[in-house]
Amino acid sequence: MRDPGAHTIEAIRHTLADDSARGVTDIVPALRSVSVIFDPLRADASELLRDIERRIAGLDLRRARPEPRREVLLPVCYEPGFAPDLQSLADRAGLRADRLIELHAGASYTARFLGFSPGFAYLEGLPEQLHAPRLESPRTRIEPGSVAIAGAFAGVYPQATPGGWRIIGRTPLSLFDPLSDPPSLIGPGDSVRFEPIDADEFARLQNNAATSPPSAGR
Amino acid sequence: MSVVRIIRPGPFSTVQDLGRPGFAHLGVPSSGAADTLSLRLGNRLLGNPDAAAAIESTLSGLHASFYSDTAICLTGATTDDALLLDAEGKAIRRITHAAPIPVSAGQCVRVGAFSRGVRQYLCIAGGVRTTPVLGSRSTHAASGIGGHEGRTLRAGDALPLGEPEGAGPRSIDSGARDRIEQLLGPGELRILPGPHAELFGDAAHAELLHASFTIGRASDRVGVRLDGPRVPTRDRGELPTEAMLVGAIQVTPDGTPIVLMADGPTTGGYPVIGVVIASDLPALAQRRPGEAVRFRAVSFDEAVGLVRAQRDLLDTLLPTAGRRSSRP
Numbered sequence: 001m002r003d004p005g006a007h008t009i010e011a012i013r014h015t016l017a018d019d020s021a022r023g024v025t026d027i028v029p030a031l032r033s034v035s036v037i038f039d040p041l042r043a044d045a046s047e048l049l050r051d052i053e054r055r056i057a058g059l060d061l062r063r064a065r066p067e068p069r070r071e072v073l074l075p076v077c078y079e080p081g082f083a084p085d086l087q088s089l090a091d092r093a094g095l096r097a098d099r100l101i102e103l104h105a106g107a108s109y110t111a112r113f114l115g116f117s118p119g120f121a122y123l124e125g126l127p128e129q130l131h132a133p134r135l136e137s138p139r140t141r142i143e144p145g146s147v148a149i150a151g152a153f154a155g156v157y158p159q160a161t162p163g164g165w166r167i168i169g170r171t172p173l174s175l176f177d178p179l180s181d182p183p184s185l186i187g188p189g190d191s192v193r194f195e196p197i198d199a200d201e202f203a204r205l206q207n208n209a210a211t212s213p214p215s216a217g218r
Numbered sequence: 219m220s221v222v223r224i225i226r227p228g229p230f231s232t233v234q235d236l237g238r239p240g241f242a243h244l245g246v247p248s249s250g251a252a253d254t255l256s257l258r259l260g261n262r263l264l265g266n267p268d269a270a271a272a273i274e275s276t277l278s279g280l281h282a283s284f285y286s287d288t289a290i291c292l293t294g295a296t297t298d299d300a301l302l303l304d305a306e307g308k309a310i311r312r313i314t315h316a317a318p319i320p321v322s323a324g325q326c327v328r329v330g331a332f333s334r335g336v337r338q339y340l341c342i343a344g345g346v347r348t349t350p351v352l353g354s355r356s357t358h359a360a361s362g363i364g365g366h367e368g369r370t371l372r373a374g375d376a377l378p379l380g381e382p383e384g385a386g387p388r389s390i391d392s393g394a395r396d397r398i399e400q401l402l403g404p405g406e407l408r409i410l411p412g413p414h415a416e417l418f419g420d421a422a423h424a425e426l427l428h429a430s431f432t433i434g435r436a437s438d439r440v441g442v443r444l445d446g447p448r449v450p451t452r453d454r455g456e457l458p459t460e461a462m463l464v465g466a467i468q469v470t471p472d473g474t475p476i477v478l479m480a481d482g483p484t485t486g487g488y489p490v491i492g493v494v495i496a497s498d499l500p501a502l503a504q505r506r507p508g509e510a511v512r513f514r515a516v517s518f519d520e521a522v523g524l525v526r527a528q529r530d531l532l533d534t535l536l537p538t539a540g541r542r543s544s545r546p
Contacts, residue, residue: 183246
């Protein structure tokens with residue numbers, strides 16, 4: 001299937017989310033689909049399907065402008081202690097480490113969808129030289145805030161979870177805080193950039209985050 | 219405020235209610251009781267709303283003490299080893315399965331290993347009243363969301379309890395209870411075709427519907443792995459990531475079916491050959507490692523009818539407190 005692109009997926013998600021029908025619990029965008037999850041005791045499935053088809057047919061995708069995209073800037077420390085796979089990825093790509101950082105931080109990304117764990121956004125826009133398969137064997141525990149790549153995607157691990165993406169840096173920001181509104185720093189469709197920082201700046205920002213109330217800095 | 223204090227938590231105990239829908243687009247699984255039928259049953263027997271939070275224990279129960287007069291009810295997995303103890307730790311009486319009993323301040327509930335089923339609910343009059351997170355008290359331990367500090371319970375934890383409301387505990391006759399619990403008993407799990415059913419050949423569908431699988435040891439609240447014959451898959455990892463659903467039967471590249479459960483990821487990249495219907499998820503959640511699982515295909519209309527019939531049976535035998543019927 002052809003990739004319909006972030007714009008189309010977002011336009012469909014918004015038209016379905018507006019005044020969402022009774023019994024619909026979740027509208028979940030993914031790479032090439034939007035899924036509507038509903039309670040069959042509260043919604044009539046065929047009526048719901050007709051309504052969804054009508055809404056999508058009524059969309060003028062050339063004209064529809066989705067909600068203004070939020071811009072998220074993520075400070076990232078690429079120093080070796082935070083970037084266990086940076087050198088091997090640079091070797092693999094035939095690049096110097098500083099050139100790899102320049103490429104990663106110089107690109108502009110779009111959050112295509114969230115999944116895997118709360119707040120984990122699949123970021124499109126990774127320069128082609130940095131595309132690389134997942135690690136052969138996943139790590140059992142990844143530090144929260146780890147900035148990683150796999151395939152054509154960039155991402156940031158919000159929680160300490162297992163994972164198989166290649167880790168090239170870490171952000172001191174909290175990616176997901178269930179007590180904030182919105183709880184996820186990156187939402188579907190958002191625009192994301194990375195900004196290199198050094199270890200001192202990382203420590204300073206991390207301390208700030210630890211001493212401010214949970215919702216500050218969002 | 220009344221509290222229940224955990225003396226011994228059991229191997230994996232968490233606070234769960236009916237779950238946290240509405241945040242799947244942010245990667246947040248619904249969580250909630252793995253066996254919602256038993257949670258509803260326990261809550262209704264205590265006169266609680268269906269969505270009141272309870273403690274879900276896994277394979278073995280907990281030991282907990284109460285600091286105020288209340289009532290409790292154990293549902294889900296059964297045990298021969300459930301006792302009400304006085305403040306000195308002396309047994310007062312056995313606790314009967316799915317029968318509410320009063321508990322006085324200072325008394326303890328102590329539950330040992332389960333004899334049948336996997337997940338037991340310690341329901342308490344007024345419900346467990348930890349702070350709701352994203353609209354629910356359910357615990358998603360992997361991401362530290364909800365429940366008590368976002369984690370499994372430990373010795374020493376004190377959980378706040380609500381004030382009992384409604385008409386209070388009531389009992390049902392054993393025939394009615396058995397009819398409700400038959401819904402959890404052995405039998406085929408009904409499935410609908412999955413979104414990628416067409417990517418599988420006839421041999422795969424035949425295997426899924428005619429073979430007997432057993433529950434794998436590595437099963438948990440994220441997913442139930444099915445041991446047994448492999449389900450041949452043509453997937454070469456080229457499927458784009460899509461939204462997932464509780465009950466989805468994913469097939470990994472080596473042909474292992476995995477049924478996603480309450481804490482399952484909101485998206486996934488393995489093809490989904492079928493989906494276990496909502497009314498049969500409680501039965502699956504109570505199947506123990508090594509026990510058999512068979513599937514049977516139903517139509518969408520049949521599935522909706524089965525879900526409705528299950529809810530109606532519960533409403534008929536045990537209406538929710540303060541409400542005569544959910545139907546006009």
